[in-house]
Amino acid sequence: MFGSVMEASLAVMNELAMRIMEGGKHSVEIEVDGDLHKITAYVISKLLFGSNYKKGFEILDKLKALQHALFKATRFVGVPGSRFIPWGRNKKVWILGKEADYLIMQIINERLKCNTKGSRDDLLGLLLQEVNHDKGLTTQDVVDECKTLLLAGQDTTKLSLTWTLMLLALNPHWQDRVRAEVIQITKGAHPDINMLSEMKIMTMVLNESMRLYPPVSYTVRQAKQDTRVGNLEIPKGMSVLINILGMHEDPHLWGGPEDVYEFNPERFSNVEFSRKKSGYIPFGFGGRVCPGEKLARMEQKAILSMIVSRFSFTISPNYSHSPTSLLSIMPSNGLQLLFTLL
Numbered sequence: 001m002f003g004s005v006m007e008a009s010l011a012v013m014n015e016l017a018m019r020i021m022e023g024g025k026h027s028v029e030i031e032v033d034g035d036l037h038k039i040t041a042y043v044i045s046k047l048l049f050g051s052n053y054k055k056g057f058e059i060l061d062k063l064k065a066l067q068h069a070l071f072k073a074t075r076f077v078g079v080p081g082s083r084f085i086p087w088g089r090n091k092k093v094w095i096l097g098k099e100a101d102y103l104i105m106q107i108i109n110e111r112l113k114c115n116t117k118g119s120r121d122d123l124l125g126l127l128l129q130e131v132n133h134d135k136g137l138t139t140q141d142v143v144d145e146c147k148t149l150l151l152a153g154q155d156t157t158k159l160s161l162t163w164t165l166m167l168l169a170l171n172p173h174w175q176d177r178v179r180a181e182v183i184q185i186t187k188g189a190h191p192d193i194n195m196l197s198e199m200k201i202m203t204m205v206l207n208e209s210m211r212l213y214p215p216v217s218y219t220v221r222q223a224k225q226d227t228r229v230g231n232l233e234i235p236k237g238m239s240v241l242i243n244i245l246g247m248h249e250d251p252h253l254w255g256g257p258e259d260v261y262e263f264n265p266e267r268f269s270n271v272e273f274s275r276k277k278s279g280y281i282p283f284g285f286g287g288r289v290c291p292g293e294k295l296a297r298m299e300q301k302a303i304l305s306m307i308v309s310r311f312s313f314t315i316s317p318n319y320s321h322s323p324t325s326l327l328s329i330m331p332s333n334g335l336q337l338l339f340t341l342l
């Protein structure tokens, strides 16, 4: 997987450098969403579909449109009977879901035709080997699993990097510290996995960025039995929304009202603290904790190392800060940065 991350990052960084040189200017404005999308979409599509990765891009587009339509449709969740109303949006969600299923089934059918369903070195291959109707894992389950992994694994990583770039653009002192660390560890070469694990300042910065802008802002649990939390009675079967952003910005946990909204990676300098801190759950917790955390952390560090070692960046005057939540927290007007070649 590390190879895919480096391959995609290198291609995008070279393209970025070309754009700056072609412009012949000191700095060039870049809307970072497109570039970060290219890298993270490539990584997750390669992981899932191996050499069929290009189809992964098409499926991702469908799923993103589905996510938007679904969010709008479920604003009415709680209104009795609302899901039975044949609104255009609900129909759109259904159609987009079916189109994504169809594209994934095309890849599966091609593999079944060549009798190579499980012989490939990718996640789809591994999942197909496990299909066993007696044990209850069907091909449709594999299709659903692919959709979950694509949605859960791409936007989250992209958004964590987007907010980190914004915070580093606004805090040049931290940008310099991250760059100095990368150069000291890599000595100008491309980073490898061992080098990434040595990057402590970068880890602090990424942790603080995911505190202030957790890519997943809430998660859900269901009470297995009647439960009491303080004065609150939670009956068995009730769904409880766990507000990750709310916990990350609770002044009682994060140094009081003065400090809680400050970008201060120093609070993560104590490694033990970072691991044990309750009230810090960017990847969730317990049995349903994010299975992609390791991959995401490796991807974040590899991409960020490549960016800071080649470019410096500041906020463009065209950027307007307007975070919005669609399960993930995203910049509603994108992120425009001014990039300069080092």
Ligand code: HEM
Pocket: 148, 149, 152, 153, 154, 156, 157, 160, 214, 215, 216, 219, 220, 281, 282, 283, 284, 285, 286, 287, 288, 289, 290, 291, 292, 293, 295, 296
């Ligand atoms: C910075 C990047 C990421 C963040 C912040 C993130 C965060 C999360 C969170 C908060 C959850 C819910 C956990 C819970 O309810 O306790 C989750 C679930 C999940 N994540 Fe991630 N994630 C990231 C990247 C990834 C990647 C790269 C993958 C796949 C390769 C992935 C796959 C999943 C899956 C499959 C689930 C559902 C697990 C389940 O329901 O059992 N995530 N993630």
